[in-house]
Amino acid sequence: MQILTPHVYWAQRHGEIYLRVDLSDAKNLDISLQENNTLQFRAQGHGAKGDNEYKFSLEFLEPVRPEIKHKSTQRQVDIKIKKQEDRWWDRLTLQGKKPLFLAPDFDRWLDESDAEMELQAKEEKINKISVESRVRKDPYLGLKKGYLFMYNLVQFLGFSWIFVNMTVRLFILGQDSFYDTFHTTADMMYFCQMMAVLEVINPLLGLVKTGFFPAMLQVAGRNVILFVVFGSLEDMQNKPVVFFVFYLWSTIEIFRYPFYMLACISTEWKLLTWLRYSLWIPLYPLGVVAEAVAVIQSLPIFDETRLFSLPLPALLGHSLSFSYTLQLYLVLMFLGLFVNFRHLYKQRRRRYRSRKHKVQ
Numbered sequence: 001m002q003i004l005t006p007h008v009y010w011a012q013r014h015g016e017i018y019l020r021v022d023l024s025d026a027k028n029l030d031i032s033l034q035e036n037n038t039l040q041f042r043a044q045g046h047g048a049k050g051d052n053e054y055k056f057s058l059e060f061l062e063p064v065r066p067e068i069k070h071k072s073t074q075r076q077v078d079i080k081i082k083k084q085e086d087r088w089w090d091r092l093t094l095q096g097k098k099p100l101f102l103a104p105d106f107d108r109w110l111d112e113s114d115a116e117m118e119l120q121a122k123e124e125k126i127n128k129i130s131v132e133s134r135v136r137k138d139p140y141l142g143l144k145k146g147y148l149f150m151y152n153l154v155q156f157l158g159f160s161w162i163f164v165n166m167t168v169r170l171f172i173l174g175q176d177s178f179y180d181t182f183h184t185t186a187d188m189m190y191f192c193q194m195m196a197v198l199e200v201i202n203p204l205l206g207l208v209k210t211g212f213f214p215a216m217l218q219v220a221g222r223n224v225i226l227f228v229v230f231g232s233l234e235d236m237q238n239k240p241v242v243f244f245v246f247y248l249w250s251t252i253e254i255f256r257y258p259f260y261m262l263a264c265i266s267t268e269w270k271l272l273t274w275l276r277y278s279l280w281i282p283l284y285p286l287g288v289v290a291e292a293v294a295v296i297q298s299l300p301i302f303d304e305t306r307l308f309s310l311p312l313p314a315l316l317g318h319s320l321s322f323s324y325t326l327q328l329y330l331v332l333m334f335l336g337l338f339v340n341f342r343h344l345y346k347q348r349r350r351r352y353r354s355r356k357h358k359v360q
């Protein structure tokens with residue numbers, strides 16, 4: 001029997017070398033790694049020159065690990081060797097000139113950047129699986145999602161009712177509808193805004209990723225307007241400003257809550273996401289201006305009625321009008337606008353940046 005050299009095809013990844021030996025029905029395989037980092041291959045099989053004994057040796061460019069995996073099939077022998085260090089090699093063998101029997105395995109061939117991408121994709125997959133398994137470990141996840149879904153559904157229905165009611169009345173009554181917004185929608189708005197306190201509690205309980213501070217500013221700010229400025233002053237309740245404040249609040253909420261509902265069931269509608277993360281840009285400043293107008297309109301009423309005024313010692317006068325507290329609140333309101341505007345801007349950028357990465 002003649003001893004011949006088979007055709008050998010190779011490819012690499014950062015951590016491995018793949019060899020494909022073109023030998024069918026290979027028997028009596030003897031594959032070993034010599035001390036000088038050289039792979040010795042010997043086997044009987046059917047190659048380019050028919051049934052024969054075939055052998056070859058390859059001294060690798062860089063050190064490889066001694067454990068070698070191989071699999072012999074009817075068509076070929078596949079060999080997988082692990083590199084000592086995860087590094088891209090310029091060539092397979094130490095000797096500069098490529099042996100004649102060796103060629104690239106184009107079925108497996110990747111250049112360095114392709115292999116890097118493959119590696120990244122693998123890492124991302126592993127990360128995703130580990131995050132998913134961590135998430136799956138939470139035994140209350142279903143309960144939490146169910147609660148959030150129901151909360152968002154109730155808020156969505158409440159704000160939709162307010163929005164539709166106001167829109168229909170605007171179409172039928174025109175500007176006249178401005179004057180009785182409070183009497184027709186306040187009960188529902190009270191309900192929704194009281195429920196919204198949960199939006200401050202949810203991040204504290206770790207149920208949502210929202211920051212506590214922006215949510216607190218949002219809920220406290222609105223509740224001051226609703227319960228103190230409108231709720232406690234009958235004279236404010238039939239002013240057109242109520243219409244603008246309620247309309248601006250409900251416009252964003254009929255998009256924000258359905259967006260959260262979909263997030264609870266891991267679904268996304270692009271248009272809804274865009275509306276949730278874009279509508280605030282005009283609505284938020286308009287909302288703050290409308291709220292500021294309401295506060296300014298209420299100042300003389302608080303001065304006149306002395307409601308919530310702070311009793312003072314006789315020496316300092318009769319009492320301190322609540323309008324001073326509200327003037328301080330006006331300043332806080334614009335600081336709050338700045339904080340939440342920045343927060344929402346960051347949320348928007350984060351959302352669109354992370355989505356862009358996912359697409360790439």
Ligand SMILES: CCCCCCCCCCCCC[C@@H](O)CC(=O)SCCNC(=O)CCNC(=O)[C@H](O)C(C)(C)COP(=O)(O)OP(=O)(O)OC[C@H]1O[C@@H](n2cnc3c(N)ncnc32)[C@H](O)[C@@H]1OP(=O)(O)O
Pocket residue numbers: 148149152208209210211214215217218220221222224248249252256260261263264279280283284285286287288291332333334336337340343344347
């Ligand atoms: C007595 C002292 C008072 C002191 C007060 C100081 C005055 C402050 C005044 C402030 C001015 C207020 C003016 C305002 O009232 C005017 C208006 O509202 S006008 C109308 C326009 N308004 C808006 O657009 C604001 C709407 N509100 C909000 O967007 C939120 O309330 C806000 C907290 C500002 C931001 O929301 P958030 O931080 O939650 O951002 P995201 O939506 O991106 O959510 C982050 C991630 O959490 C998940 N999440 C959040 N909530 C839920 C939920 N309920 N259910 C399920 N999932 C939820 C969300 O999906 C995000 O997850 P992921 O990152 O994975 O996508």
